[in-house]
Amino acid sequence: MPNAPIHPYAQARDINRPRQHAPKTVRFDMSQEKVAEAEQARSKEPACSKEPAYRAQAPVYDPVISENVFQRSLSTPYVLLTSQELLTISPEVRNKYRDLVTPKRVPPTPERIQATLEEVADEELTSPETFLCSDLLTYGKMEECGEIIVPDPVDQYFKGLVPGEIPLHFHVAKESLVLRSIVGLVDVKEKVEAILDPSSQIIAMSEGVCLSLGVAFDPTVRVQMQSANKTVDLTLGLARNVPFQAGSITLYLQMHVVRDPAYDILLGRPFDVLTQSNIRNFFNETQTITITDPNSDLVATIPTYPRGKPRFLGGSFHGE
Structure with a gap:
């Protein structure tokens, strides 16, 4: 049908094949001259080259060096190669060199401590x-x-x-250590040295201290006291509720009066139970005692001193 109407999309480009020209059969509007000009223009276009745009080549590669190595291998039984000649003719060797010098991520190595033993x-x-x-x-x-x-x-x-x-350089106990004592204000009159002796069943006071302070005692309450050498002596009586101030705590003690003992006051187990005492010893031979006031729950830590050498300021008492 030469007079058929032209399709509205006859001039549209093909989407699936954009480089493919539309068939000549659908170009009814083109004259023979235009068709010939289009064919002539296509013939003048250069043919598409199938060669790749670039190729990978090592800078050390040189075809002249490869040819020289080849010629030498034909004429000599042993071929000595330089590093450049080896890298030129062997891609595998180049890859090994690249892997050897390329930095890689490695975990940090832990610090090692080396110990030596000397004889x-x-x-x-x-x-x-x-x-x-x-x-x-x-x-x-x-x-x-x-x-x-x-x-x-x-x-x-x-x-x-x-x-x-006995092992060398080891600490051992000493042959003997002096007893520890505290200083207390007795009957709000005088400071007296009191020896700490948890092995004693009573609290004792010498007759001389009792008379010098004017402390009254009950002579009807007498107990037998057995010393370390197994000698038995009767006490003179019992002084009841004697005020004894140790530090900031005032205690009321039941003291048995003893004639001519080797101490002024001896604080035995009743004192430890009443005050809930806690004695702490140190390696430098010092000692502290922590006591609690049973009436007010006041707690005080009191330093102790070697027997006969109390260290305190003020008061009328003087140690040996």
Whole structure:
């Protein structure tokens, strides 16, 4: 139908194949001259090249060097290659070099502490400070994997002692230490030294202190006192509710009056029970006692002193 109407989308570009020209059969509006001009224009367009736009090549590669190596290999039994010639003809070697010099992420290495054992000669007695390296290896236990477990040198030193042998550089108890005492205000009159003796069943006061302070006592209440040498003496009587001020706490004690003892006042178990005392000893031979007021719940920590050497300021009492 030469007079057929032109399709409205006859000039539209193909979406699926944008580079493909529309068929000539649908171009009814083009004359023969226009068709010939289009064919001639297409023939003048350069053909599309199938070569890639770029290729990867190492800068060290040189075809001349490859040819020289090839010629040398034909004429000599042994071919000596320089680093440049080796990298030129071997891509695998270049890859190895690249992997070797390329930085990579690695975890931080933990710090290692190296310990050394020194052998000390001229020591007849082995102490914990001079434990020999050979002894460590002797006492060491060999594991299946070949590792040596080194035991504690102090423990091995104890095990190596002869029965009854005293270890070196160890603290031992002293032969004797003096008793500790506190200073208290008795009957609101005078400060008197009082010895702490938790092994005593009573609180005792000497007859001389009782008479000098004018403390009244009941002579009908007498008990037998047995000393450390097993001698038995009768007390003179009982002084009831005697005020005894230790620090800021005032206590009322029941004191048995004793004739000519080796102390002024002896604080026994009744004093510890009444005050709920807590005695703390220190390595430098000092001692403190913490007492509680049973009437007001007031707590006080009082320093103690060696017997016969009380340290206090003021008052009329003077120690030996």
